[in-house]
Amino acid sequence: MNEQTVSAWARMLRVELPDDRIETVTAQLEGQIAQGGGLPADDVEEIEPATVFEPEWRE
Amino acid sequence: MTPAPWALDMVEAAELIRRKQLKPSELADSVLDRWRAVEPLIHAFVSVDEDRVRRDAKAQDGRSGGPLHGIPVAIKDIFDVAGWTTGCGSKAMSDAPPARNDSAAVARLRAAGAIVLGKTTTHELACGVYTPPTRNPWDLERSAGGSSGGTGAAVAARIAPGGIGSDTGGSIRIPASHCGLVGIKPTYGRVSRAGAMALSWSLDHVGTLTRTVADGALMLSVLAGPDPADPTTLGRPPAPRAHISDEGLRGMRISVLSGSPFDRIEDDMSAALGRVTAHLEAAGAEVTEARLSELQAGLAAEFSIVAAEAASYHEARIAGRASLIGEDVRGLLETGLLLPAAVYLRAQKTRRVIQEAFRRLFTERRLDAVIAPTVPAKAQLADQLDFQLGGQSESVTQALVRTTAPFNLSGLPTVAVPAGIGVFGLPTSVQIAARPFGEETALRVALAVERAAGPVGMPDLQERPGK
Numbered sequence: 001m002n003e004q005t006v007s008a009w010a011r012m013l014r015v016e017l018p019d020d021r022i023e024t025v026t027a028q029l030e031g032q033i034a035q036g037g038g039l040p041a042d043d044v045e046e047i048e049p050a051t052v053f054e055p056e057w058r059e
Numbered sequence: 060m061t062p063a064p065w066a067l068d069m070v071e072a073a074e075l076i077r078r079k080q081l082k083p084s085e086l087a088d089s090v091l092d093r094w095r096a097v098e099p100l101i102h103a104f105v106s107v108d109e110d111r112v113r114r115d116a117k118a119q120d121g122r123s124g125g126p127l128h129g130i131p132v133a134i135k136d137i138f139d140v141a142g143w144t145t146g147c148g149s150k151a152m153s154d155a156p157p158a159r160n161d162s163a164a165v166a167r168l169r170a171a172g173a174i175v176l177g178k179t180t181t182h183e184l185a186c187g188v189y190t191p192p193t194r195n196p197w198d199l200e201r202s203a204g205g206s207s208g209g210t211g212a213a214v215a216a217r218i219a220p221g222g223i224g225s226d227t228g229g230s231i232r233i234p235a236s237h238c239g240l241v242g243i244k245p246t247y248g249r250v251s252r253a254g255a256m257a258l259s260w261s262l263d264h265v266g267t268l269t270r271t272v273a274d275g276a277l278m279l280s281v282l283a284g285p286d287p288a289d290p291t292t293l294g295r296p297p298a299p300r301a302h303i304s305d306e307g308l309r310g311m312r313i314s315v316l317s318g319s320p321f322d323r324i325e326d327d328m329s330a331a332l333g334r335v336t337a338h339l340e341a342a343g344a345e346v347t348e349a350r351l352s353e354l355q356a357g358l359a360a361e362f363s364i365v366a367a368e369a370a371s372y373h374e375a376r377i378a379g380r381a382s383l384i385g386e387d388v389r390g391l392l393e394t395g396l397l398l399p400a401a402v403y404l405r406a407q408k409t410r411r412v413i414q415e416a417f418r419r420l421f422t423e424r425r426l427d428a429v430i431a432p433t434v435p436a437k438a439q440l441a442d443q444l445d446f447q448l449g450g451q452s453e454s455v456t457q458a459l460v461r462t463t464a465p466f467n468l469s470g471l472p473t474v475a476v477p478a479g480i481g482v483f484g485l486p487t488s489v490q491i492a493a494r495p496f497g498e499e500t501a502l503r504v505a506l507a508v509e510r511a512a513g514p515v516g517m518p519d520l521q522e523r524p525g526k
Contacts, residue, residue: 010397015393015396021381021393024390029394032394032402033402036405037401037405037408038357038408038412039409039412044411047411047412049407049408050407050414053261055247055471056496
């Protein structure tokens, strides 16, 4: 992950990202991706994501 | 001596109005006097329409009405109120046209007889834990918390007896803890979100800030219920009752959550939790300790979900008006637009794991409730960026959200309740979570905590230099 990658990525996704924002967003995005969204992939391999969240439990 | 009407709690005021011992117009005049006196110190409101408040209250004089007949309420400025701009604490929203209709929550409050006192400040786009320029009535150098900090400050300062907020990662419970209030984040799907600005569709909860558990229960009973405009509210169990059972806790089974993310907390918060635990046992509850290792991944999941969903919600706004959004929120939104879908979905998988961990804990131990510190620390100074906790420096935002987010991710009903005043003269708090749609159980435990801890009293609206 570097600023050139983020800049190119933003262009591809048509996200308007001014040059003076690239450094900040690169650092934040790097941090978010490093966190991986939570648990390691191996630990959630069989889990269906909660894309439609339902608070009631399946007993 | 009879207290001034502005000092009355919600249930007290409603009862006096029902008995015709207090007119809604008298209460409104008194509350407006209080607002004028106190608002310059705490900056809790973005708008108050005095004439409209007086007119609405006068129209209710001498009549009978719903359970909130004549009660003024504070509305976080992310909820639509017909005829008012919904500013969401952001310059990017400042020229939005006035809302055509009331949000579902405001409509329900009005239908129950409540009077909209005004709109309260929010951290920008409901995404933060400071809510500038609002200050904490317990110490004017400190933050009231966020993002529902305006409602929190207004209720703590006795401007309004109660109000509504939203909680995506602690935004009701953090101000509740900082301001010595009862904050209810109901079960996901309990209260309609229609007509409220979203931050994160799958994590947003609408709830209440009040000074007592009884007041919170009354407001929740009015707010809860199905709304076709928010499908998550359909087909749910009956709304919780307005009056919470005072049967004590004998036979109840409660676990105190320990370990990460509830470790590294200030001594005040730790001592408060210890006192509360002793009270619960003395009241007849069977109290055990529990650790859920899955919760360690909660903060990363929370931030990934919020970043992706908030960026999607505000995508058009970022494209055209990003420069009007404050640095902290803008960075999160821009990052969210670029976050890989795989990271978002991993976060939603993590959420499922956390939900299942809570289900297993409640089921295997036959628990009624779990209890934990609401936040790790007392209210931060308005410009404070980090806490020192357990010998480590931790950002204020991360620290406050790590203990509250597990209950947004799980969707469990959670009540933050004051647990006494700490050694610095500031409120402490614990949060109680119950099974899905078990608000009455959480409130019953909260009532026992409230009785045992005693009232936190009224803040003196002073600075506490050096504390």
